[in-house]
Amino acid sequence: MTDDPRYPIGRFSAPDMPDESKVIGWRRDIVEAPVKLRVAVTGLVDTQLDTPYRDGGWTVRQVVHHLADSHMNAYCRFKLALTEDNPVIKPYLEAQWAEFPDSRTMPVAPSLSLLEGLHRRWVILLESLTHADLDRTFFHPEQKVAVPLWRSLGIYSWHGKHHTAQIVSLRARRGW
Numbered sequence: 001m002t003d004d005p006r007y008p009i010g011r012f013s014a015p016d017m018p019d020e021s022k023v024i025g026w027r028r029d030i031v032e033a034p035v036k037l038r039v040a041v042t043g044l045v046d047t048q049l050d051t052p053y054r055d056g057g058w059t060v061r062q063v064v065h066h067l068a069d070s071h072m073n074a075y076c077r078f079k080l081a082l083t084e085d086n087p088v089i090k091p092y093l094e095a096q097w098a099e100f101p102d103s104r105t106m107p108v109a110p111s112l113s114l115l116e117g118l119h120r121r122w123v124i125l126l127e128s129l130t131h132a133d134l135d136r137t138f139f140h141p142e143q144k145v146a147v148p149l150w151r152s153l154g155i156y157s158w159h160g161k162h163h164t165a166q167i168v169s170l171r172a173r174r175g176w
Helices: 020-041 060-083 109-128 147-175
Strands: 137-140 145-147
Touching: 020 060, 020 109, 020 147, 060 109, 060 137, 060 147, 137 147, 145 147
Parallel strands: none
Antiparallel strands: 137 145
């Protein structure tokens, strides 16, 4: 944990090539992410859900909806990379997505349920992948780099923990 509310678990750092235990840990994080997020927001009322996790940051509500948006995109990127050779993915403007009414005002329950179902599917897919599958790539046009699926798995393992920790840290700071 760090004192920086933007990165309470630190920034993502991937090894050059993960070993099997690292991949297993990342898959476990994908399994656990929806449960840990649900626990992190359990009992929060609307005024708390509408509190930014840091000055200038998204509200708790926006963070929950962002996780659903982001992980849906990640799942689609996995499927594209598994069915096409280094497909060019479609980036999206996550900050703008977070400003739409569904992210700013709707209850978090639908996104929590969506994330639970999505992660169930994602885990089944991940458990079926070979080392060769995890080496498949998609091309990120903004970063101008081919991203191997093992790296994307590591990023999204971190991503779920990262945003959940933002909420947990806010709750600790506020005594919620």
